[in-house]
Amino acid sequence: MSLSVCCLGIYSIQNPDNITRSLFRMLVVFTVISFIYDLIYLLFIHDSSAIDAEFGEMQTGVRMFAYFFCWISLGFRPVVILVLWKDSLDFRKIVRHKQDSMGSGANGDTM
Numbered sequence: 001m002s003l004s005v006c007c008l009g010i011y012s013i014q015n016p017d018n019i020t021r022s023l024f025r026m027l028v029v030f031t032v033i034s035f036i037y038d039l040i041y042l043l044f045i046h047d048s049s050a051i052d053a054e055f056g057e058m059q060t061g062v063r064m065f066a067y068f069f070c071w072i073s074l075g076f077r078p079v080v081i082l083v084l085w086k087d088s089l090d091f092r093k094i095v096r097h098k099q100d101s102m103g104s105g106a107n108g109d110t111m
Contacts (some may be wrong), residue, residue, distance in 0.1 A: 001033075001034045001038075005030055005034045016094070017095075021088065024084075024087070024091050025088045027084065032081055035081065038070070038074055038077075039074060
């Protein structure tokens with residue numbers, strides 16, 4: 001789910017002409033849902049002891065590395081949610097500014 005949110009976020013940043021304000025707000029809601037799902041997974045569903053019993057100690061280092069970065073990602077995600085929410089409030093102004101800067105750069109007016 002988090003990968004889908006990242007892909008949609010990159011698409012909306014690269015192609016703001018194809019995204020409306022309501023769709024961008026849906027991205028923010030989807031990010032919040034992804035955050036809640038990942039939090040529930042890490043706190044309640046993830047069971048390291050069962051995985052250790054299944055695979056043995058062979059892959060412990062790799063799994064601990066991935067688990068550590070999941071927690072780091074979970075720590076930064078509230079900041080990303082706040083930034084996206086703030087951008088959703090100013091979406092029209094941001095898109096208009098990007099269109100103005102792209103339009104003047106294409107005509108050569110900036111130099």
